Amino acid sequence: MNTQFSRRGILQSTCAALLGQALAAPRSFAQEVAPTPPAPVPAVPFPAAALEQRQALIQGYRQTLERMLAKMPLPIIDVEHHWGGGERIALAKLIDNMDSNGVALTWLGPNEKHGSASSLRTCQQFAQRLVPTIVHGDGPRWHGHDLTLVQEIEDDAHSGAYFGMGEFEARHYVSGSNNRDIHMPTDSASFHGVFRTSQETGLAFLYHHEAEDALLPELEKMLALYPKARIVWCHVGRNRNPQTWTQLPTPQGVAAFIQKYPNLHFDILQSGAGSIFPPTGAAESVLYYGNKSPTLRSEWATLFNTYPERFLIGSDINTFRWNNYSDVIFRLRSAVLRVLTPDAAEKIAYKNAWRLMTGQDW
Numbered sequence: 001m002n003t004q005f006s007r008r009g010i011l012q013s014t015c016a017a018l019l020g021q022a023l024a025a026p027r028s029f030a031q032e033v034a035p036t037p038p039a040p041v042p043a044v045p046f047p048a049a050a051l052e053q054r055q056a057l058i059q060g061y062r063q064t065l066e067r068m069l070a071k072m073p074l075p076i077i078d079v080e081h082h083w084g085g086g087e088r089i090a091l092a093k094l095i096d097n098m099d100s101n102g103v104a105l106t107w108l109g110p111n112e113k114h115g116s117a118s119s120l121r122t123c124q125q126f127a128q129r130l131v132p133t134i135v136h137g138d139g140p141r142w143h144g145h146d147l148t149l150v151q152e153i154e155d156d157a158h159s160g161a162y163f164g165m166g167e168f169e170a171r172h173y174v175s176g177s178n179n180r181d182i183h184m185p186t187d188s189a190s191f192h193g194v195f196r197t198s199q200e201t202g203l204a205f206l207y208h209h210e211a212e213d214a215l216l217p218e219l220e221k222m223l224a225l226y227p228k229a230r231i232v233w234c235h236v237g238r239n240r241n242p243q244t245w246t247q248l249p250t251p252q253g254v255a256a257f258i259q260k261y262p263n264l265h266f267d268i269l270q271s272g273a274g275s276i277f278p279p280t281g282a283a284e285s286v287l288y289y290g291n292k293s294p295t296l297r298s299e300w301a302t303l304f305n306t307y308p309e310r311f312l313i314g315s316d317i318n319t320f321r322w323n324n325y326s327d328v329i330f331r332l333r334s335a336v337l338r339v340l341t342p343d344a345a346e347k348i349a350y351k352n353a354w355r356l357m358t359g360q361d362w
């Protein structure tokens with residue numbers, strides 16, 4: 001990457017952020033400006049042949065976005081997709097769904113059992129639409145602390161063939177759509193491997209953690225230890241237990257994390273206003289009010305407008321939730337992106353994902 005370009009890009013986005021703040025930020029968040037995340041520069045460069053292949057793929061992704069931008073203002077890069085290997089859903093159906101919902105690119109994260117290489121093979125079939133992504137930590141090898149899996153993830157990341165990693169599960173409750181009652185501590189050897197790999201390669205990884213107050217220190221310890229690891233904490237705006245989750249499911253709590261950790265990002269909760277977490281009966285989403293046409297609460301709109309570099313769109317679609325695809329994307333568009341400043345909406349829809357996957361500003 002050209003250093004000059006990178007520095008200019010950072011300056012430009014900082015100015016844009018400051019301007020956005022002057023226009024849109026309320027006083028509560030405007031006192032401190034969070035540092036703009038730096039473009040990732042791999043500490044250990046990818047092999048030359050991989051770099052060439054990478055540039056060719058990036059060129060294809062760019063063409064897709066440009067083609068869509070000619071027709072619509074906000075193409076989306078979906079950073080969180082759980083692909084079941086095409087066993088139950090045909091790949092062409094995914095492309096159809098992307099087309100009809102204005103999704104330009106999908107980070108194609110395969111379920112653990114299919115292996116990372118399955119993402120490479122699948123993405124080749126639609127090389128301008130699907131982005132090779134390393135497996136989700138969602139299966140017995142990850143949950144069983146299998147360090148050979150972590151070694152594979154490290155090797156795959158360093159190969160230069162992938163653009164993102166995971167969703168890796170730390171604490172994961174049983175929910176309406178799965179029975180995984182898991183706690184892989186964020187400071188376990190497996191997570192050390194993932195944080196280190198992200199820091200070394202600049203690849204971002206998706207992270208699932210239930211935001212109980214008592215579970216935050218294990219994450220904060222790692223964020224401090226690996227300041228250059230690039231993390232996308234999934235499902236921000238969720239509260240599964242108001243008794244034990246008091247800090248993070250508030251805009252102030254998220255803002256405090258953002259100000260403290262320059263490489264921490266979030267994808268925005270996918271479920272709607274009426275979604276209930278069955279074990280506690282909690283109304284999961286703290287983002288909206290009004291069930292039928294959810295309205296983003298103003299304090300969350302303010303948060304997204306104040307720190308637009310830190311949020312992304314991920315559908316969280318898997319085989320089980322396949323039929324929710326259009327609803328999820330429609331809700332994120334109509335209830336979130338539509339009410340934000342144009343600058344924030346563009347960053348959250350695709351520009352931040354572009355920066356994380358290519359190391360360059362759009």
Ligand SMILES: [Zn+2]
Nearest residue numbers: 167208234235
């Ligand atoms: Zn998740």
